Amino acid sequence: MNRSEDPAQGDPNAPVARALLRSLEQQPPSWDRAREDALWRRTQERMNTEQPQAPLRLQALLGIAGLATAGALAFALWAPVEAPGASGEAAARSTPRVAEARTSASTRGGRATLTFDATDRLQLPSGALAERTSGALIEVVTATADATHLRLQTGRVSNEVPSLRAGQRYEVETATALVSVRGTRFAVAVEAPDHTLVSVEHGKVEVAPKDWRVVTFVEPGEQRALMNCGPSVEAAERSAHPRCIAEAFAARAAASADPVERDTLLLNGALAASTTSAAEAVGWWRRARELSPAGIHAEEVAFRELEALGQAKQWTRRAERAQAFVRDFAASPRVGTVRSWVVPPR
């Protein structure tokens, strides 16, 4: 812990780098007693299900026994299976061997409980690989060669999905979103009961907020947060013209006193309107931006407005907005994308 004794002090870059990092050093601590208690409880739960590591010789014997068991179970995994939803959560909590499968009597094919292995990974019959974080609660609703449906209640699950054939599907459901993909690597996290975060490494992911039907796409390097804020559109409105849906959201936003709820409703309204025409979408996004310039979705709104401006081929205005975006959201991962859009005014 003693920098002064460090021979690296001779490096002429050392004081400069230290000065640059000073601002990071002074970041306020995010740790508090409540967080400590919550994390300890979660860690403790995991410890209670753990067995201490056995000696190496015993581990080898257990490994051989595990391989034999895995071979016996391979046949049960071979056929497409449907996992019972009710027992999925309990299954996800346990930490057994590699993708254990237990068949039970059924008149229509085998049923099996798929569970994550000791490294928190689950190889699915479709060829996809799901890796959960510790403490994540995941219900395996469907796991066949053609369809995978995971229900994430809390925590985070990273998914590596090979290119799927036509008719195959892979879905992760949370309380607020349904995320479906085809050939990609992505993660879904439930950060709070009504807050889902989707991030994509490569490929393209379709995200459908559960409270309405317009889907959005998440591109590589992007993250999309979906929150269950405020009233959703009524079932009757869902089948209406997107402009009507947008107006329904706008009316609810105008009536809302909660700024977070209002921002989310404005975002949803503009997203709905953006399915009509680019020119109309520009107006809705601008309206959302002007009504809530510093809202929680300010970056999303600004980015979407830029997209719409581009689609409407309003190049000069797009360049101006792009520069404003870059200035306002310098830390955004989307800045690189926006830079590539900027075209000089004619």
Added chain:
Amino acid sequence: MLSVVMTQGPTAPLTRPVAHEHPEADLVARLVARDPLAFHQLFRTHAADVHRLALRFVNGEAEADEIVQEVFLAAFRYIERFRGHARLKTWLYRITVNRAFKRQRWWRRRREVGADALPEQIEHQPDQAQRVESAQQLALVRACLDRIESKKRAVLVLHELEGFDTREIAEILDCPRSTVLTRLARARADLIRLAREAGVDVPEDGGHS
């Protein structure tokens, strides 16, 4: 909080006995015996440090929380492997860095935060001193740090932000001290170069920022 119901492990002696002169020998002995109170003590003593270090490598509190859990779970699993050559904190830091690297490999964050994603150069503002203090500046420096290759970044973070000396870093990263020194020098050079490219005000001599 202390009403812990934890799987009791073996009470066999240590696989590699911790030297009696080790300042934490008593605690380590209790940890090896899977004493729940000892693990709680370990958690309360080091969890905040582990969390802070994890935040240096990953994006977001949620991921740092997960790393904290994984680190202490790994400590529970593998406490017999603690050799007693370093402090418990150093050992926990090593696990933290390894877990963070593992996550980074999975996500390949550096590919996500590629060259195009480096924050745009900022136009000059009238009050330079305020700008240095601004959140924007913080984000730029953070982005530059994120773009440094992970092994070099780990050395830079551990030395400059966590205050470890190079011997301790060599222990944490399980590499020779000469490697640490090399990585540290290269990481500093990379940081300064990236900061200049991003338009950050880079002080000439570090005397002021």
